[in-house]
Amino acid sequence: MNRSAAGLLFLLMFFYSQSLYAQSGSLEPIPNVYLDCSSCDVTYIRSNVTFVNYVRDQSDASIYLNITDQRTGGGGREYTLVFSEIGVPEGRVDTLRYTSPSSDSSDERRIGLNRYIKIGLVPYVSQTVAMRALDIFYEAPETDEDEEEIDDPWDNWIFDLNLRSNLSGQDTETNFGLYSGFEAERTTHDWKIRARMRGEIRRRTVELTNRTLNVNRDWGDYWGMVGYSLTSHSTVALFSYVGFNRTNNIALRTYLAPAIEYNFFPYDEFQQRRFIVQYQVTPTYRRYYNTTIFLQDSELIMSQELSTRLRYDQRWGRIDIRLSGMHFFHDSSINRFEVNPSFNIRIIRGLSVSLSGRYRIINDQLSLELPTDVDPNDPESIIRGVQRPTSFDYSISFGLSYTFGSIYNNIVNPRF
Template sequence: MFHRIALFFLLLIIPQITLAQGGGSNKPIPNVYLDCGSCDFTYIRTNVTFVNYVRDQGDATIYLMINDLQTAGGGREYTLTFSGIGDTDNTRSDTLRYVSPSTDSGDERRRGLTRYIKIGLIPFVSKTVAMETLNVFYEEPEGNDLYVEETVEDPWNNWVFDVNARTWMSGEKTEKEFSFFGGLFAERITSVWKIRMRVRGETERNWIELSEGTTISNRSWGEYWGLYAYSLTDHLSAGLFTKTDFSTYNNIAFNIEASPAIEYNIFPYTEYSERRFLVSYRLTPSFRNYFDVTIFDKTEELVLHQVLSVEVRYDRRWGRFTSNLSGSHFFHDTALNRLNFNTSLDVRIVRGLSVSFSGRYSLINDQIALKKGDFSDEEILLGLQQQATSYSYGLSFGLSYTFGSIYNNIVNPRF
């Protein structure tokens, strides 16, 4: 009987001894692949040291993708997606969202993002040796009652304003340049409404000494632009764009327009940072007055214009794909039209090897504001007037291959 009792207690004690010695934390420190286009990698690696950072996701056990979007008044919302990969015992997937207000400095923003990275990694390292020295600190908010609901009163009613101005000058023996830019931006963003307005303008003057004397050029532009958007459903939105502008380069002395628009996202807007499939339509009546007579012998006109566009974007572990196609035309003459296509692709092919491609192409048949007559050499060389063209394009291709040590932990800021 005594032997049975001793065996019973021994069976109870052995598991406790095992847990006390190993703590269940016998797995190595996990490897993290950080996929983020706007992060301060040096700061993150310096302050989050309980994981290993690797250059290739094929060596990772945790894949961390961070996407960011602009919020009201220049703030940022970061979506952090943590995924367990390369380990059949760790298939966990978590998503955190961190919002940094527009008043945050760059340092405050990266500190807040790094704190959320630490929080999101905790479940992934809970059964590794990192737990032997990992600790948690909690800063208690001011006040004794932590859970009292408080109604926040905003005297600005979610309005945010930004005023900016800048001027610069440069010169050398045969050339001088002076420029001034000013702008005012205001917005109000709620879960239902998105209101944005901006007023901005720029004037630029150049003095260039040529063999025939000094040439003075002046190029100016200014605009008011507004957007009033309303969320109808999780997939559908309606909006109104307004605009008033002038541009010496585009031969527009005065333009005013208002564009009702509708946008449909096949995917929910809550998934916008990870994937989007947008179809939008805009109808734009506008009145224009021109500096000089146009190629259609117009000094002013009232026109109606429509645009249909489709945008697709995916952010995945293998990379990012973005594509946009838009078509437009004027109603009084459908031959006055334009077709724009833009696409980019960043793909991880195999371990260490990635390729990137971007391209754009436009068929242009809608330059109704072009100045009539020939252009002087000075206007052409200095880019003072828009030139006639039937197309434009751009292509870019990149290849990257990385090899060597898989780790990317060490930070050395010297030099």
């Protein structure tokens, strides 16, 4: 190599090194992240993902991270992570999905979610000072590269069996409960099959002044559903049910009900927005422990139900509104209407308001017992938990939250 070529090479290397130095010297500060996740272990995330700053209000953030989750087949969870740049015209938006099987412990689940958070944040910190300390590690999976299909001897079936009991009491009262349940589920892209059996023995003994009162509130049921995906917007299903409930005077209730569901938004946008309409026709056989106010000991009746749900999960908050209406064909005056609104809205910086409630118009208490000489308002009847007539019920909750002070939320102190 002659001197001119060597000199030219030296100059190129010098200018290149100066360019790298200039770039490294102009790195942006560590970005501010606003984390929006109602089901996450936020303390764990802040303790382990430390190459960003966490802020209390999204007005102070340059990255908005929204994490939502839904149940998968067999009791697992699928997390949808949406990373968005704030304050940048046509800012970058990335979406990752992390699936945790039902066999994962809560610790394994949060470790896996943290890994996806780190992966998703890398493009947003690549031009910041965080790059000076970041590294990438890769562990090759212990699988056969030639294997193309997963060998699943269970064919996507998941089963769950549980049993629990409780005992409480005082000087004049004893309460005992024994609950058992079994669930089975199979979920594929086209099919969703679920079934569950549940039952509970509920016994209460109360010592009155003149005698001992034994209260039996046993109940049990079977519920099943087979659903098939028709398109990216619609699904058909068949529901089945068999059950009894002593408190509600139902010795036997059983039905087989077809249903259809339509989502105006594609199902793959389910975690961000959904507008669902469901219609179901239900022929039901009912048998009662005691004669009802309609003078029925048993009956075969048919009803129809129409319900809808609108939900948005966005930066400004969450809106969730559910409406449903049902009536019986043999008498449309026997009906029920229910509305469930829920709002969580960010008004201004640091200020958010929440409102939720439920209101039901109840005109379908078919199992109410025929009045006897026992007064339903008598304390003994109340203790027994006998179903009481009503034409409506409601609940409402309102909350207001205002946060101010330091914009940062990085430090974690687990003491006390």
